[in-house]
Amino acid sequence: MRNVAAIAAITTMVISISHIQLAHSQPANLTLSPQFSPNPLELRGKGGGSEAVSEIVRQATTPTGPCTGFASATPNHTVTLKAFFKGLSVEVESPQDTALAIRGPGGVWCNDDFQGKNPGVSGQWLAGKYEIWISTYAKNQIAPYVLRLSEQ
Structure with a gap:
């Protein structure tokens, strides 16, 4: 009976650890067209990691802010925009102080404190694939x- 309990405990631990790693390392892929619904669109995840963001995106700073902090080498999300967006805002809300890095067709955009300690980037966006950390x-x-993600 002891062995069964020990095996069950170890199995639960392994499943829990695997779930945490998968939730952190698998990107959520999304495709958007103008006038998407719901607006705003919300995605949940877990950020952070062991790689310096400035090394991942190969830039220390951008016109929208510094490329700072640590993330997984794999983007948290990949968003494909099917067309040009005249006004799109990408914002992060977290109970912890986080930063944001986006790499896409027009370059790299990073931000630290867009709304308080929450990062964000807002503006015009070309059609194409965007990797988000x-x-x-x-x-x-x-x-x-x-x-x-919200369209203005």
């Missing part, structure tokens, strides 16, 4: 977040 300030720290 949500980072934390401490290496290997994990932060839950809501990524909010």
Whole structure:
């Protein structure tokens, strides 16, 4: 009976650890067209990791802010825009201080404090594929977040 309990406990631990790693490392892919619904669109995830964001995107700063913090080498989300967006806002909300990095057709955009301690980037967006990383300030720290995309 003891062995069964031990095996059950170990199995539960392995499943829990696997779930955490999958939730952190698998990107959520999304395709958007203008006038998407619901607006805003919200995606949830866990940001952070062991790689310096400036190394991932190969830039230390952008016109929208610094490329700072640590994230997984794999983007948290990949968003494909089917057409030009005249006004699109990408914002992160988290109980922890996070940063944002986006790499797409027009270059790289990073941000630290768009709304308080929450990062975001807003403006015109070309059609194409955008890779999005949500980072934390401490290496290997994990932060839950809501990524909010809204069309203005």
